[in-house]
Amino acid sequence: MGPSKRLFAAVAAAAFTWTTLSGVASAVSFGPCPPxxxxxxxxxxPSADPDVQAAAKxxxxxxxxxxxxxxxxAVSVAVKSIHEDxxxxxxxxxxxxxxxxxxxxxxxxxxxxxxxxxxxxTVLGLLLLDGVRMDDPVTKYLPQLRDLTRQPGDEVNEITTPDWDEITLGSLASHQSGLGSDLPIDLAAAPGNWTELGLPALPDNPGPGCGGTLLLPPCTTPELYRDFGKHHPVYAPFTSVVYSNVGVGILxxxxxxxSGKSFDDYIQCAILDPLGVTSTFTRWPPSDTKRGFIPDTTPDKNWWDADFGPWFSSTDETSDRAGGxxxxxxDFxxxxxxxxxxxxxxxxxxxRWMKPRIATSSASMMLGEPWEILRTDNVTADGRLIEVYTKTGDIWGYDATFCLVPDYDVVASVLTSGFETGSAxxxxxxxxxxxxxxPALEKAGKAExxxxxxxxxxxPATNSTLTLSVDETGPGLSITDWIVRGVDVNANYVNYANGDGKFxxxxxxPSRLYPSGLKAGGGGGGGPQQxxxxxxxxSGSPQQNAEIDGDYVWATFHCVTWAELDRLIYKFNTLDDVVATVGEDGVxxxxxxxxxxxxxRRV
Structure with a gap:
């Protein structure tokens, strides 16, 4: 076992408590592992790149x-870079x-x-409200939730009654509130003799009587306060994930x-008007059906103008805030x-908004507010982890997904209507x-x-040089011939990392360079940008990486770049800190x- 491998083993065994050599914390990973x-x-x-054009075809x-x-x-699919019109x-x-x-x-x-x-x-509208924080308890704004009607005989305890003071706006947005999914989806309100399936006989009209589904009218705010408290919580807040339509209705x-406005008016003023879009509606204008694609089915099955209501409104309007x-x-x-x-x-x-808030039972999906964040490591040649921020929706015959890939500044829209598609x-x-x-966008980025x-x-004055190159398989920019004052930096990394002065x-x-996202200067005033x-x-080969990972049950355990950046400090400045001066042409x-x-200077 070589020195660097022993060091990593010590780091791993200590659960990322870094080995300290002569007072300088150090840790070494193995193989290309970008942030x-x-x-x-x-x-x-991207539209001008031949690889992107071929991939699009x-x-x-x-x-x-x-x-x-x-x-x-019907199917509509489009993909756009934010840098192009x-x-x-x-x-x-x-x-x-x-x-x-x-x-x-x-x-x-x-x-x-x-x-x-x-x-x-709905969540974006909440984020645009001045003074409202996602960590605020929902009872700060809706204290009446504490007084929801419970089922007869229910005592007040954590099994029967949600702890509303512990439920935050963020927990509602990310499905961590512990609340159940829906108020209106209740078999007791649906036609049919449910006793034939082993369910108990109930009094007349035992269900909520609202919901917009099962041919019921939409639910109103009074019906929320009357009935939702009878529905027991699934978890304590922040225990796990339960998809909750009602939670978003409460937001x-x-x-x-x-805001003091109706939900519809607020969304129009806060989001739709600033975007300048004209084909997005909180509910469908009955006089404008010619703009929509409606499946060729009987009227009671196409669900085009079905009002699923809820989920609640303090006005006479009944737009569905969770799915309408x-x-x-x-517009997407x-x-x-x-x-x-x-x-x-x-x-x-x-x-902050575009970050995960909680993991799910799927290793490839995390949740945000209300993002469904899909993670993949099998798309690019370097096998790095890429996150795709999505939100998907489906209502009987209407399925759609909205996808953002921040690493590539790309947005994708998939919209379908009809019963031959589906969420899958x-x-x-x-x-x-x-x-x-x-993969084509990756090549286009490398070409640029x-x-x-x-x-x-x-x-030349200090006998210093550095060469940057782009290779087809590795991430970032490869650094070679890194000489400072006649000293080979890459050949002395271990001496820097040891930090004990004994060379x-x-x-x-080998080393690579990655963007941090920080910039200064340039902009509308022109001139160079920093x-x-x-x-x-x-350090280490892919084979060594695999050997290390094989010792643990955690995938890619060797990849701890997040804990290795900004560790080699010399008089307050870090050796991994590189600032490029970029002209107005981007070079x-x-x-x-x-x-x-x-x-x-570039030569």
Missing amino acids: LGPVLPAPVR SFEGSLNALTAGYNAS QPFFSFHYTPPHFNTSGTHKVDADTVYRIASISKLF ALVIEAV FYSSTN LALGTAILSSKLLTPAQTR AVYKMCSDAVRELL ARTAMAGTYAD TDGAYV VSWRAHWD ATGLNLRGFRVQL
């Missing part, structure tokens, strides 16, 4: 094959059979029901309580562009878009990085190695 997030700047001209072929058998289902992929399918009360031609302005993607608008009541919205491809792309560009929230608020097909379309388009960053930088002939440890990058040293002209106090 989570983008490893290069996202491509800004291939994806179009896949969708043509998929929809060839659809007789009465138009999508670099667009696909719309109009089936031969459709309801003539709707559109006859599907395009990017065709309106679809978006079901539970409505929750995204809409918070919006109304704080309508939207179009163009505008929303995604605004989110990733921080046009609605500040950059810091956007970054929609997820598959999003997955296929990631599988086919992201070669022009912008690759090359040799030097300062030995260490092995050469762009921050961070170096990371990788770097120099590097500032702040830890070494050396300025290099």
Whole structure:
């Protein structure tokens, strides 16, 4: 076992309590392990890249094959970079059979029901309220929740009654409140003799009598207070995940309580008007059905204008805050562009919002507020982890998903209408878009990085040089020939890491450079911009990585880059700190190695 491997074993055994050598904490990972997030700047001209064009054509072929058998289902799929005005992929399918009360031609302005993607608008609306924090207890705004009617005979305890003072707005948005899913979905309210299936006989009209489903009218706020307290909690808050439509309906009541406006008016003013979109609605205008695609089914089965109500309103309006919205491809792309560009929230608020809040029982899915975050490590050649932020919705015959890939500044929209698709097909379309388009976007980003960053930088006065290159399989920028004042930096990484002042002939440890996202200068005023990058040293081969990971039950246990950055400090500056000077054309002209106090110019 070599020195670096012994060090990692000690680190792992200590559960990331770093081994300290002569007072300097150090840890070593094995093999390329980039930080989570983008490893290069996202491509800004993907539509012009030949690899992206080829991938788009291939994806179009896949969708043509998929929809060839659809007789009465519409499909719209589009993918767009936030750096371009138009999508670099667009696909719309109009089936031969459709309801003539709707559109006859599907395009990017065709309106679809978006079901539970409505929750995204509700949570975003909450985030836009001044002074409201996701850590606030919901009773700060709706104290009357403490007094919900309980079932007769129920005592007040954690098994019968939600602890509303412990339920936060964030827990409602991320399905961690412990509340049940729905008020209206109650078999007792549905027709049928349920005693034939072993259920007990009940008095007349025992169900809630509202809900918008099962041919019932939408629920009102008084009915929430009358009936939802009779539904027992599933978990204590923050125990685990339970998908809750009611939870998002309660968030809409918070919006109304704080804003003083109806939910519909607030969403229009806070989100839809600033976006400039004209095909998104909190509920469907009855006089405008020609803009929507309506499946060719009997009226009582197409669910186009079914009002699922709830979930609650303090006004006479009954829009469904958890699943009643309508939207179009163009409007989805505008929303995604605004989110990733921080046009609605500040950059810091956007970054906070687009983070996981809790894991789920699926190793590939985490939840945000209300993001469904899918994780994949089999798309790019380097096998790194990539997160796709999604929100999916389905209502009998209407299935959709909204996908953001922050690492590539890309938004994707998948909208379907009809009974030949379904939620599995929609997820598959999003997955296929990631599988086919992201490798091409990766190549496009590398091609742009070669022009912008690759090359040799030097300062003859100090005998210092550094070469950056882009390879096809590795992440980030590869650093070679890193010489400072005549000393090979990569060959002395172990001496820096040991920090004891006793220098030995260490092995050469390769390093790579990754963007940190921090920038200064430039912008609207023009002039050069300072762009921050961070170096990371990788030791060990893929075989060594596999050997290390084989000793543990945790996948990719060797990859602890998050704990290794900014560890080699010299007079307050870090040796991995590299700041590039970038001209108005996006091309770097120099590097500032702040830890070494050396300025290099591109040669």
